Amino acid sequence: MIKVRIPTPLRPLTKGQGEVESAAANIVDMIGSLDATYPGLKNRLCDEKGDLRRFVNIYVNEEDIRFLNGKDTSLKDGDEVSIVPAIAGG
Amino acid sequence: MPDLSIPQHILDQIVSHARELAPFECCGLLAGVNKTVTHLYRITNIVAVEGAEKLSTFDDDKVAHLERLSPEERAEIAFVMDMQDFSAAKKDIRKNGLDLQVVYHSHPKDPARPSHTDIKIATDYEEIWQRINLPIPAYLLVSLMHSPAADIRTYWITGGAVRPADVHIV
Ligand SMILES: [Zn+2]
Numbered sequence: 001m002i003k004v005r006i007p008t009p010l011r012p013l014t015k016g017q018g019e020v021e022s023a024a025a026n027i028v029d030m031i032g033s034l035d036a037t038y039p040g041l042k043n044r045l046c047d048e049k050g051d052l053r054r055f056v057n058i059y060v061n062e063e064d065i066r067f068l069n070g071k072d073t074s075l076k077d078g079d080e081v082s083i084v085p086a087i088a089g090g
Numbered sequence: 091m092p093d094l095s096i097p098q099h100i101l102d103q104i105v106s107h108a109r110e111l112a113p114f115e116c117c118g119l120l121a122g123v124n125k126t127v128t129h130l131y132r133i134t135n136i137v138a139v140e141g142a143e144k145l146s147t148f149d150d151d152k153v154a155h156l157e158r159l160s161p162e163e164r165a166e167i168a169f170v171m172d173m174q175d176f177s178a179a180k181k182d183i184r185k186n187g188l189d190l191q192v193v194y195h196s197h198p199k200d201p202a203r204p205s206h207t208d209i210k211i212a213t214d215y216e217e218i219w220q221r222i223n224l225p226i227p228a229y230l231l232v233s234l235m236h237s238p239a240a241d242i243r244t245y246w247i248t249g250g251a252v253r254p255a256d257v258h259i260v
Contacts, residue, residue, distance in 0.1 A: 005221065007147070007214075007218070008147050008214050009144065009145055009146065009147050009148075010145070044141070044144065044145055045145075053139075053141065053142075053145070054136055054139060054142075054172050054173055054174055055136060055139065055141070055142040055145050055146065055170050055171075055172070055173060056145055056173060057173045057176070057177060057222075059221070059222050062221065062222060062223040064177050064180065064181075064222075066174065066177040067177070067181060082218070082221045082222065084173075084218055084221075084222060085145050085146050085147055086136070086142070086145065086146055086170045086171045086172070086173050086176070087117075087170075087171040087176065087193060087211070087215065088137070088146035088147065088148065088168065088169060088170040088171065088207075088211050089115075089117075089168065089169055089195055089204075089205065089207055089208040089211055089212075090148070090152060090167055090168045090169075090205045090206070090207030090208060
């Protein structure tokens with residue numbers, strides 16, 4: 001299984017859970033399957049074309065998927081995925 | 091020994107960035123080695139991009155406030171870093187063997203101290219830094235409220251508490 005860490009602003013969609021699991025083989029499938037369980041998640045993370053929105057990053061084991069294969073980055077058992085919201089302030 | 095040493099020319103670049111973007115907030119990163127800043131990375135403020143206010147860790151009041159404003163007006167009271175820019179900066183920081191040291195942003199009309207929102211988001215972000223293999227940075231604020239003078243102050247924000255950082259200007 002893959003551990004997926006959910007940031008605070010998305011926890012209302014995951015019933016308050018900060019960590020969920022996935023068995024997906026890549027990031028696109030992971031987002032798709034999480035969205036089936038937690039509707040609305042995909043829309044927060046991806047634009048209409050399915051590309052990662054500019055105000056979010058996804059890391060696989062501390063590595064930015066923008067430096068890997070983007071949304072096609074493959075996943076394997078034991079990987080840890082972190083969904084990271086943009087640094088922000090007021 | 092100061093927490094950080096920042097060259098005057100880097101502070102000048104932060105003020106220039108803030109003035110160029112005023113009345114909107116600017117944001118960026120400082121990196122260096124051995125507690126001395128050597129590099130500045132400007133990051134685009136994308137708070138006006140649709141949905142950005144929802145995925146940031148703004149609290150409900152701030153989101154409601156932002157949603158009452160036009161996209162342009164949002165950038166006067168908030169910033170959201172473009173994570174494409176952030177990723178590019180992070181890559182350059184690593185390539186050059188530097189450490190991320192400071193997250194900076196401007197307050198065009200407010201004092202150079204962290205807002206309620208700044209403190210909340212920095213606190214939420216504490217657990218994220220280590221997960222993305224970066225140290226917890228200091229937070230530098232530049233205020234233009236008494237323009238043309240610029241006031242620059244730097245803080246550590248941990249566990250919801252703010253304390254001034256000891257910065258040496260070199
Ligand atoms: Zn602020």
